Amino acid sequence: MRSAREALTASRRAPLLSALGVVTIAFSLFAFGLFGLVAINIRRALEQVEERVEVRAFLSDSADIEQVAAAMKDVGDFPEVLRVDYVSQEKALERARKEMGEFADVFEAGVLPASIEVHLRPGMRSPAVVKSVADRIKTYHFVDDVRYGEEWVEKLYRLRNIATVAGIALGVAFAAVAVIIIGATIRMTVLARAKEISIMRLVGATDMFIRLPFLIDGLVKGVLGGLLALLFVWIANRIVNEYFIQTIFFDRQMIFVGVVGGAMMGVLGSLVSVGRHLQRV
């Protein structure tokens, strides 16, 4: 097709700038992709952790068994609470032995206190909710201490938020640079082809016909940038998998969205620039 051919000749006129445009689009999407990957992996980790999120209330030795039973019923009626289990001293010891294996001998009966385990409903496991449930349980006088792994749940959440914000900020910054660079390439091409374009106008070529090659040029660059970014992210993911931790990669839909995002950046860069510069020819 003519437009495709013209688009390629347009890129050929400014090969360095064109390559730079593709690479910046790739960087932009790489930034989005990398932090997106961190975010989805943290989310998956959180989901796994959340299934285990529980509030454990350690009971004082003097706790009255009937009071505890009544309290368990009350807590079980909290809207956030899925289930409440009682863990006796013996059971706690047994569990500890199982988990600690060879160090099991350090535990002796009576060392570990009895406790109640409170499991929360799905969707009710964010740090704030967990804390509020824990605070309410703390008010029972026979409860010595309440634990809920607050720190690392909060840390994971915070990490996810940082990854999201950093990814978006960096991605947007690179996207802006990409749009500007693509615009500059178009500008050069339009100026280099000013005479041709003015003749096209004179003989009655439509505006769309004149713009199309530039838009295709941007589209091709965007898709190339998208694929390049995909390659970068994939390599990064492989390295992390190989040397650090198991991670999951994007699914097909997300990959598609990424490449389409690149294409949009390319077309946007072209559109903005071609509109501005064609007027002056």
Next chain:
Amino acid sequence: MIRLTEVAKEYPRSGVALAHISFQVKKGEFVFLTGPSGSGKTTILKLLYMDDKPSEGEVWINGVSSRNASGREISRLRRRIGIVFQDFRLLEDRTAEANVRFALEVTGAPKATIRSKVARVLTQVGLSSKATSFPRELSGGEQQRVAIARALVNDPFVLIADEPTGNLDERATRGVFQLLRDINASGTAVIMATHDLDLVRRSNYRTIELNHGRVVFDSAESPASARPFDEPLPAFDTPSGSTEAI
């Protein structure tokens, strides 16, 4: 076919370029636009092919009005107008043939007809033997013929020529002018801006003279004796017979 009514054109910095311009051009007519430099000839031609819009008044051409023409309508209109300039405006990196073909290709003409159309107009302008020459390998007159061929290839109803002989020597001027007469003789209207009073005097075409953006003389409205030239020179031979306006 072409009508200007009370057209005015004002440029932001240089002020009034045209004022109270009204005239019509009939089908197949040949019209000279004359007048001193800066009098508004080029501006009128630009308004005709809608490169610009009048500040006031209205330009009608082939059923399209300057008041409400869309971009698409303007593009379609230009396919029916041939435009020629003093500086030829050929693409240097293409042969004569490719320059002409360009006008068909970018307007989406059917591929099958392109080759024959290009060959036909190159023959019409007398350049079939130079089809594969690049502009730099052609004389000024030949380059202008290529430009005219390009203007003709879409079968225009009017040829707009802005000082087409301005860069040519005497001989080439006569050749190109004769070509325009022949084109006109075959039914295409020609509107030609020129400084060359010699050409104007030797032929008997309608002349519109501008000064400071106003029409100061229109031979279609004034008796022949009122022509602003002292003595008419002998007319050119017109081998193509009657080429007068309808």
